[in-house]
C-alpha cells in the first residue's frame with residue numbers, strides 16, 4: 001500500500017498518481033475492499049486530507065480537470081462527505097460532548113464487567129472467530145487504515161452481531177486510524193448505528209461482504225445478526241438542535257503573534273503569514289487526546305512527522321509542544337511577547353476541548369485566540385444542517401465558490 005510518509009510532498013505524489021483513477025474507475029470499483037497492500041480502487045489519501053497535507057479543493061480540482069463533472073461526480077461527493085460531517089458536528093457540538101461523556105461511562109462499565117471486557121478484548125484483538133471481522137481488526141492495528149466498506153461492516157458487526165457498546169468501537173477506531181477524525185469517525189459510527197439517519201441502521205450482509213471483498217471472505221448468513229432496528233431508542237430525545245456556526249476571531253495584522261501549528265491543518269503557509277508580526281512558532285501534538293486509552297504508535301508517529309514537515313515548510317524556528325497542561329499555552333505566548341495566537345480553525349474534537357480548558361489562562365494573560373477558516377469549510381458548513389442530500393444538492397454552488405473558474 002503506502003509507506004505512509006507523513007509529508008505534503010508524499011501526499012501530493014499520491015494525489016498525482018491516483019488522479020487518473022478518480023473517474024468511472026473509482027465510481028465502479030470503490031466499494032470493493034481488496035485488503036491490505038491492495039487498496040488500489042480508492043485513494044488512501046485520508047491521512048493526508050485529514051491533516052490538510054493535501055487539500056480537499058486540490059483533490060476535487062484534480063478529479064474535475066482529468067475526468068469532467070460527470071465522471072468525477074462520485075469522487076467529488078466522497079471528498080465532500082468529509083466537509084459535511086465536519087460541518088454537521090460544528091452545528092451540533094452537543095453530539096461530540098455526549099460521545100465523550102458516554103465513552104467515559106462505557107469505559108467504567110468495562111472496569112466493572114469482566115465478561116464485557118473479555119468480549120471487547122476479543123473483538124479488538126481479532127479473536128472473535130469471524131474471519132472477516134478478525135482480519136479487519138488486525139489490518140486496522142497493523143496499518144492504521146481500513147477501507148470504507150470494511151469500516152461499515154466492522155462497525156455493524158461490532159454493534160449488532162457482537163452486541164458491544166458502539167462508543168467503545170468508535171474509540172478503538174479513533175485510537176488506531178491514521179485518518180482518525182472526531183467528526184467522520186463519531187458520525188460514521190452513529191450512521192451505522194442508525195443514530196445519524198435515525199432509524200436506518202447499516203446492515204452487514206454476508207453476500208455483500210463476499211461480493212465486495214472479491215471472495216476473500218465468505219461469512220455464512222447465520223454468522224451475522226439480522227438488523228431490524230438501530231439504536232435510536234437509546235436517544236429518545238432525538239438529535240439536538242442545530243446551532244449557529246461558532247464565531248471566531250481572525251488574526252490581526254501587525255499584532256505580536258504566536259503561530260500555532262497542529263495536525264488540524266498542516267499547511268500554514270497557505271495563510272497570509274507575511275502580514276503578521278510573528279514572535280514565536282510552535283507545533284502542538286495532540287493525538288494522545290483522542291482517547292483516555294493509549295493511542296497507537298502509528299498515529300503518534302504520523303502526527304509527529306506531519307508536524308515536523310509543516311514546521312520545515314513554515315520556515316520558522318520553533319518550539320515543539322505537547323498538549324498537556326492547558327496553562328502552558330498562555331505561558332508560551334506571553335514568554336515571546338505575543339498578544340495573539342494565530343492558527344487554522346480548530347474544529348470540534350479533543351483539541352477544541354483542550355483549548356476550552358486553556359481559555360481562562362489565555363484571557364487572564366490578555367492573549368486573543370485567532371483562527372483562519374478555509375473557504376472550503378465556509379462554503380460547505382452552512383448546508384450541513386441535516387442529511388448529506390442538502391449538501392449534495394448544493395455541490396455545483398459550493399464548487400463555484402471554492403474552485404478558480
Ligand SMILES: Cc1cc2nc3c(=O)[nH]c(=O)nc-3n(C[C@H](O)[C@H](O)[C@H](O)COP(=O)(O)OP(=O)(O)OC[C@H]3O[C@@H](n4cnc5c(N)ncnc54)[C@H](O)[C@@H]3O)c2cc1C
Pocket residue numbers: 030042043044045046047049050078079080081082083085146147148149151152155173177179180181182184185186188189192
Ligand atoms: C465507521 C466509520 C468510521 C470512519 N472514520 C473516519 C475517520 O476517522 N476519518 C476519516 O477521514 N474518515 C472516516 N470514515 C470515512 C471513510 O471510511 C474514509 O474517509 C475513507 O475510507 C478513507 O479512505 P480513502 O482515502 O482511500 O478514501 P477515498 O474513497 O479515496 O475518498 C477520498 C477522500 O474522501 C473522503 N471520504 C471518503 N469517504 C468518506 C466518508 N464516508 N466520510 C468522510 N469522508 C470521506 C476522505 O477524505 C478520503 O480520503 C469512516 C467511515 C466509517 C463508516
